[in-house]
Amino acid sequence: xxxxxxxxxxxxxxxxxxxxxxxxxxxxxxxxxxxxxxxxxxxxxxxxxxxxxxxxxxxxxxxxxxxxxxxxxxxxxxxxxxxxxxxxxxxxxxxxxxxxxxxxxxxxxxxxxxxxxxxxxxxxxxxxxxxxxxxxxxxxxxxxxxxxxxxxxxxxxxxxxxxxxxxxxxxxxxxxxxxxxxxxxxxxxxxxxxxxxxxxxxxxxxxxxxxxxxxxxxxxxxxxxxxxxxxxxxxxxxxxxxxxxxxxxxxxxxxxxxxxxxxxxxxxxxxxxxxxxxxxxxxxxxxxxxxxxxxxxxxxxxxxxxxxxxxxxxxxxxxxxxxxxxxxxxxxxxxxxxxxxxxxxxxxxxxxxxxxxxxxxxxxxxxxxxxxxxxxxx
Amino acid sequence: xxxxxxxxxxxxxxxxxxxxxxxxxxxxxxxxxxxxxxxxxxxxxxxxxxxxxxxxxxxxxxxxxxxxxxxxxxxxxxxxxxxxxxxxxxxxxxxxxxxxx
Numbered sequence: 001x002x003x004x005x006x007x008x009x010x011x012x013x014x015x016x017x018x019x020x021x022x023x024x025x026x027x028x029x030x031x032x033x034x035x036x037x038x039x040x041x042x043x044x045x046x047x048x049x050x051x052x053x054x055x056x057x058x059x060x061x062x063x064x065x066x067x068x069x070x071x072x073x074x075x076x077x078x079x080x081x082x083x084x085x086x087x088x089x090x091x092x093x094x095x096x097x098x099x100x101x102x103x104x105x106x107x108x109x110x111x112x113x114x115x116x117x118x119x120x121x122x123x124x125x126x127x128x129x130x131x132x133x134x135x136x137x138x139x140x141x142x143x144x145x146x147x148x149x150x151x152x153x154x155x156x157x158x159x160x161x162x163x164x165x166x167x168x169x170x171x172x173x174x175x176x177x178x179x180x181x182x183x184x185x186x187x188x189x190x191x192x193x194x195x196x197x198x199x200x201x202x203x204x205x206x207x208x209x210x211x212x213x214x215x216x217x218x219x220x221x222x223x224x225x226x227x228x229x230x231x232x233x234x235x236x237x238x239x240x241x242x243x244x245x246x247x248x249x250x251x252x253x254x255x256x257x258x259x260x261x262x263x264x265x266x267x268x269x270x271x272x273x274x275x276x277x278x279x280x281x282x283x284x285x286x287x288x289x290x291x292x293x294x295x296x297x298x299x300x301x302x303x304x305x306x307x308x309x310x311x312x313x314x315x316x317x318x319x320x321x322x323x324x325x326x327x328x329x330x331x332x333x334x335x336x337x338x339x340x341x342x343x344x345x346x347x348x349x350x351x352x353x354x355x356x357x358x359x360x361x362x363x364x365x366x367x368x369x370x371x372x373x374x375x376x377x378x
Numbered sequence: 379x380x381x382x383x384x385x386x387x388x389x390x391x392x393x394x395x396x397x398x399x400x401x402x403x404x405x406x407x408x409x410x411x412x413x414x415x416x417x418x419x420x421x422x423x424x425x426x427x428x429x430x431x432x433x434x435x436x437x438x439x440x441x442x443x444x445x446x447x448x449x450x451x452x453x454x455x456x457x458x459x460x461x462x463x464x465x466x467x468x469x470x471x472x473x474x475x476x477x478x479x
Binding site (some may be wrong): 097101329 | 386398402406424429438446
């Protein structure tokens with residue numbers, strides 16, 4: 001056993017000496033490798049983190065949301081609908097929600113104005129999302145002036161700012177009282193944007209949704225599970241799209257690795273010839289070349305994955321911000337919670353290491369079977 | 379110590395691999411501390427979701443129909459005018475809605 005280890009160490013010594021001798025050549029390959037692992041791992045970690053965050057945050061979302069559809073479009077819901085669905089067995093509460101959009105021309109942002117279920121601000125007051133407050137430079141006590149549905153200026157006093165740790169759900173939020181909301185948007189009493197239902201037994205949600213549709217055929221019912229699945233789908237789609245783009249990079253890298261490994265220089269061929277003349281067999285040369293590849297890919301994987309982890313969980317994934325942000329002006333500050341998933345690490349390692357090994361295997365085999373006599377005579 | 383002397387190539391390789399692995403393990407071990415910290419922060423978000431009755435993340439607010447993805451109606455992408463091409467980056471990345479079962 002000791003002899004075998006010592007033999008392998010000797011082979012590794014030669015492999016490392018080879019890598020050191022051709023620093024410039026292998027350094028470029030190594031950096032490209034680290035970049036590839038970094039990008040792939042960042043996309044995977046970020047997508048997983050966002051999906052997890054959305055699921056956890058929306059755990060407290062309403063179990064069912066009922067919208068009224070008129071001619072296939074979302075319409076305001078009369079209060080009578082609330083009474084009709086509140087009477088269903090299994091529904092503990094049916095509350096009318098009031099929310100709407102406002103384009104704030106001053107900063108070019110879309111705001112969401114909403115009346116909270118609990119603890120609404122006093123008349124004339126608003127609670128602002130921290131991102132919006134930062135963008136408008138507002139703090140408690142300041143005045144937020146918006147134009148109402150008739151184009152008249154409507155002044156709100158900023159009562160409080162929403163906790164900055166909730167920015168992922170409150171970036172563009174303006175919370176206000178019901179009377180202010182109705183006056184601002186010109187919505188009459190007895191009309192709501194939609195309804196939120198609380199159900200006694202979450203297992204009955206689907207049955208309740210069917211009952212609501214039977215009672216109100218013009219309604220659209222959205223369950224909490226569907227809301228959470230929406231974000232699963234969005235981040236799966238985005239992750240898939242990014243990985244599709246990166247797969248081109250993976251293919252380009254495999255090509256680069258093939259080119260580097262197959263383009264044996266005359267000097268390398270002579271070295272292999274000398275090693276074989278000194279008594280190395282093809283297996284030893286193959287082992288040496290495989291050790292070279294293994295050291296390079298393992299180091300690149302460890303470094304690339306660590307950098308991706310730091311990028312996503314410590315730095316807040318600044319590389320992905322422009323992709324998510326699109327043209328929106330209000331982008332929340334948020335931090336993702338890490339989760340160590342060994343199967344993900346292993347699959348990523350296989351995804352990045354295997355193409356390299358596959359791309360280098362044939363050229364390495366050709367190098368290992370060189371005839372020493374022929375090589376030294378060249 | 380002599381077994382993994384950095385003077386030998388194999389020793390250097392072992393040190394480099396061990397160092398990189400240690401860095402990765404350190405950040406992975408820090409994950410439990412970070413998870414607890416993030417859970418405390420998330421509690422604020424969850425409380426707001428419950429208080430207001432929120433249904434969506436405030437992540438994509440560039441267009442009305444991407445702000446509340448789970449509530450957007452089925453004509454969302456073309457609601458500005460018939461045949462309008464999707465013109466917001468997040469709309470083009472959000473994917474077409476699937477028909478309800």
